[in-house]
Amino acid sequence: MIIEAYLTLLRESPQIPTAATIAERAGYSVRSVFERFPDLHALRVAATDYAFTQGTAQAVARDFSGDRLTRLKSHVETRSWICEQWLPLWRALNANQGDSSELKSRINLIRQAILKRIELMYEAELATLGATERLQTLIAIESLIDFESWARMREFSGMSIEEAREVWVKSIDRLLPPTPVS
Amino acid sequence: MALPSASLDGRRLRSERTKQSIMDAYIELLRQRPEIPTAAQIAARAGISTRSIFERFVDLKGLSLATLDYAFTLGEAQAIVRDVDGDRPTRVRSHVETRALTCERWLPVWRVVVANQGRLDELRDRIRFIRQAIVKRMELMYRPELAVLPAEERRDLLIALESLIDFESWGRMRDVHGLSFDEACSVWMRMIDRMLPPTPPARP
Numbered sequence: 321m322i323i324e325a326y327l328t329l330l331r332e333s334p335q336i337p338t339a340a341t342i343a344e345r346a347g348y349s350v351r352s353v354f355e356r357f358p359d360l361h362a363l364r365v366a367a368t369d370y371a372f373t374q375g376t377a378q379a380v381a382r383d384f385s386g387d388r389l390t391r392l393k394s395h396v397e398t399r400s401w402i403c404e405q406w407l408p409l410w411r412a413l414n415a416n417q418g419d420s421s422e423l424k425s426r427i428n429l430i431r432q433a434i435l436k437r438i439e440l441m442y443e444a445e446l447a448t449l450g451a452t453e454r455l456q457t458l459i460a461i462e463s464l465i466d467f468e469s470w471a472r473m474r475e476f477s478g479m480s481i482e483e484a485r486e487v488w489v490k491s492i493d494r495l496l497p498p499t500p501v502s
Numbered sequence: 503m504a505l506p507s508a509s510l511d512g513r514r515l516r517s518e519r520t521k522q523s524i525m526d527a528y529i530e531l532l533r534q535r536p537e538i539p540t541a542a543q544i545a546a547r548a549g550i551s552t553r554s555i556f557e558r559f560v561d562l563k564g565l566s567l568a569t570l571d572y573a574f575t576l577g578e579a580q581a582i583v584r585d586v587d588g589d590r591p592t593r594v595r596s597h598v599e600t601r602a603l604t605c606e607r608w609l610p611v612w613r614v615v616v617a618n619q620g621r622l623d624e625l626r627d628r629i630r631f632i633r634q635a636i637v638k639r640m641e642l643m644y645r646p647e648l649a650v651l652p653a654e655e656r657r658d659l660l661i662a663l664e665s666l667i668d669f670e671s672w673g674r675m676r677d678v679h680g681l682s683f684d685e686a687c688s689v690w691m692r693m694i695d696r697m698l699p700p701t702p703p704a705r706p
Binding site for chain 1: 613616617618620621630633657658659661662664665666668670671674675678679688689692693696697
């Protein structure tokens with residue numbers, strides 16, 4: 321309940337919630353919050369782990385054996401859904417990481433998962449590249465489908481989810497080398 | 503003996519210098535630690551009293567915004583446009599090198615601004631303004647290639663290129679992937695080249 325309240329507040333406002341607002345939203349006293357979490361930092365770490373588990377369950381890899389366009393669409397659809405759901409938490413995570421090795425390691429873990437998914441979805445195309453070019457392509461796709469890239473399209477450019485997905489599909493398609501004939 | 507107006511000008515000049523040293527101290531602190539510094543920390547770094555800060559800035563918010571505007575002006579002055587009329591590889595290289603230098607110098611400041619955008623609406627406006635400047639630079643550097651695209655495709659490509667050359671994209675290449683400055687530039691150059699449409703032949 322407390323973690324859910326924290327995540328709901330993050331989605332409602334970009335302000336980092338205080339213990340009092342979290343407690344109020346969860347229907348607990350502030351004391352109850354600190355009985356379960358020694359401090360707000362521990363709550364943030366727990367919320368991140370909870371979100372990562374949820375996100376992993378929501379982002380099941382699909383169609384990775386499909387044709388190029390099917391894989392592109394499937395990957396972008398899943399990734400965009402995650403961005404839409406978890407952008408506020410991602411922002412809070414980055415804003416609060418400070419010197420926290422726990423939060424930094426979670427950020428690193430999330431990034432590795434994003435890279436691994438790219439490798440899985442575009443295995444056929446990436447396999448045709450040399451090591452350097454493969455890494456360069458991975459880095460470029462990772463930047464392209466970053467949380468803040470999604471936010472820019474949705475918040476700054478005012479795009480619909482479908483329009484924003486279309487931008488990603490087209491751009492990844494440009495970045496990838498031709499698909500080898502199977 | 504100096505004339506009254508001359509001494510007034512001298513005082514104004516000194517006050518402006520102090521103002522600048524406060525903002526320089528603020529930026530130095532951001533580069534060391536990605537958090538908004540306190541007035542006491544800024545004063546200590548600038549070698550002045552906290553009172554001197556608030557004689558020149560209404561509050562910490564005012565100082566933060568003024569520092570961001572000052573940083574943007576510095577960044578713009580450092581990122582001089584070059585080789586606009588060069589061939590495609592020259593323009594790509596010039597654009598990437600300039601952008602990379604900006605990211606290298608200003609990434610720590612950018613991170614703090616982005617992390618605090620939820621607290622201040624004015625910060626969001628500044629972020630928008632900076633992003634517009636980044637997009638305008640790309641429009642300038644890749645004018646021949648962008649000109650061949652229909653409006654919607656052009657917009658989509660600019661959005662994608664902006665993500666590619668984002669501050670955090672640079673940060674990831676340097677901090678997470680451990681790439682050197684030149685290696686990271688090479689990633690951007692190759693990928694921009696891949697994303698741009700073919701350059702149309704020059705008009706006679």
